[in-house]
Amino acid sequence: MHLELPIAAFTAALLVLVPLPWHWRAKNVPTLSIVAWLFVSNVIYGVNAVVWAGNVRIVATVWCDIVTKVQIGATMALPASCLCLCIHLERIASIRNVQSSPAQKRRRFLFDLAMCWLIPVIYMALHYVVQGHRFDIVEDFGCRPAIYNSVQSVLLVWVPPLLVATLTCIYAGVSLRHFFVRRVTFARHLQNSNSALTTSRYFRLICMAIVQMFWGLLATIVNVWFSCRTGLRQWTGWADVHFNFSRIALFPTLFIPPDVLRWTFFTWWVIPISSVLFFVFFSFGEDAMKEYTACIQWVARTVFRRKGTADMKLSLPSFVRKPVPRKAVPNVDIKVTTDTQSTRFTDTAFTPHKEYPPSFDMSSSFIATPSTTASFSTYDSSSTYIVPFPTHETHPLPAYR
Known part of the structure; x- marks a missing residue:
């Protein structure tokens, strides 16, 4: 039994919620979407690690039907959210559009919702094309989505996240170029654009997007290699691929080769590490310190007074x-x-x-x-x-x- 798996998953889920208040006040849809997808993914990983710790019992099948689709959606949603963030940052840093009208803000809001939520839902639906059976259960890791490894699965499952991650890196690079070219007047430019961003927050967002995308590219490439290391299977038709679709494949760790088990551990740790990276970039800045101070003051002002300790007037004789x-x-x-x-x-x-x-x-x-x-x-x-x-x-x- 690997106790570190549920502990790491639930800890990562709590960490991504730390910078949530100031992102919520900023009404930044991409960063809020990143928080939501990372939080849900970590909770799923933690629950799976607890339920299937040391066993491959077929339980909670409806749970597995839902969470396997969410895992597939997160594969696309995280790069898409980072892409929306970089597009927004590049638009702010450039001189093409200094002021935003209400209609433009509405269009940008709808675009962010479509990229961060609608496209992942479509991506989850397309997964059914290459879903050979219901799902897999791996000991200590829980239920995992099933993929029929073929050319169709590469095009539908692996290529879209790679393309989105590549576009994100391009937009992030252009945004960084604008930042360094206008670094002297960048703060005034942000003020003129009526943006809630500051120079330090802008730089943290860009760095977070770049690091997340490089980490996501590495994880996706490794996952593609791991899935296709034994070769691609021939597409023999819809009926043959989906034959006996309701079956559930079981994989006890006793029968998993050691090298395959190591790569399974690596792919599992991608989501918790991404959550920690997000926490590091947004939880140690000046804004975060102000939030921590305000939270401590609120606790001292409300919680302790309710218990009666703060209302007691203590004085020396x-x-x-x-x-x-x-x-x-x-x-x-x-x-x-x-x-x-x-x-x-x-x-x-x-x-x-x-x-x-x-x-x-x-x-x-x-x-x-x-x-x-x-x-x-x-x-x-x-x-x-x-x-x-x-x-x-x-x-x-x-x-x-």
Whole structure:
């Protein structure tokens, strides 16, 4: 039993969902289609690896009828989605069309839907022409689509994805050329085209499309070689090719040659690796970091507060001085003499504590002089003023409230 297969498939399915929010806000049909096809393909691979781990039992036949067609459709949908993305990026980078009217945006939306979803559905329907029997079940890998290896299968199943991948590489190369030619004014050009793309996001999309297409070309070529390594079969007619169509071929790993098993593992890992590549290109940029920060703040603001931990007001103990009753003392008359006038006022600001120590002597005094911040024109330094002040003042200990 290969535990790494379901773990890798389900992990890859979760990874492709990480950049989904900002692609959804951008309303980018090709990238959303790539996310959808990769997610569904990884879920299928994970479920198959769990159900048929170490066995080739004939179970979940309806599931196999559906998912084998989806696997065939993904073979065409991923290159077609990348082609739509590169066509859009090349149109933005060129100077042919700076502004897009609502009618042009609608036509582009319909074109993207047709390329990313309608053509794969047609491709799935054409697979029935070269489908020799219902499906295959391979131990540890689950159900796989059946293909009658002939010239017709090469033309209907393998050539279209190769052509689409080649066109994608051509459009990606032209887009990169526009990018480097206008690299100085490229950001302003994107702004003038009313596109939500930034320079860094544009470059990541182009690089992702190129890497995905080279990886897809390699995987498709290897798959064609692996399927046709023993030679092509002769097309003997529709009735002969589809004879006993309802049969299900079983392939236990005990009877699979080691080299064939290695190539089976390689073709299985194509989808999870493509998902990881998509995650790497879109999950470590500046936009992604902003999304992560916003998500963490949302979790801290909602989830934890619902549990009650964030609503608790925690604070350190505070020590407040206990108020002490005061008693008034006789008014103190202070005479301030200046060069221009003589002013007499009553100062009652000083009110000592009520509790005086036993040794308090009202005859004790301190010398008071005008403050240096007072706005007097002149000051007579010979003038001193005697103000009563306690020699011993009690200060109560801080009280904890």
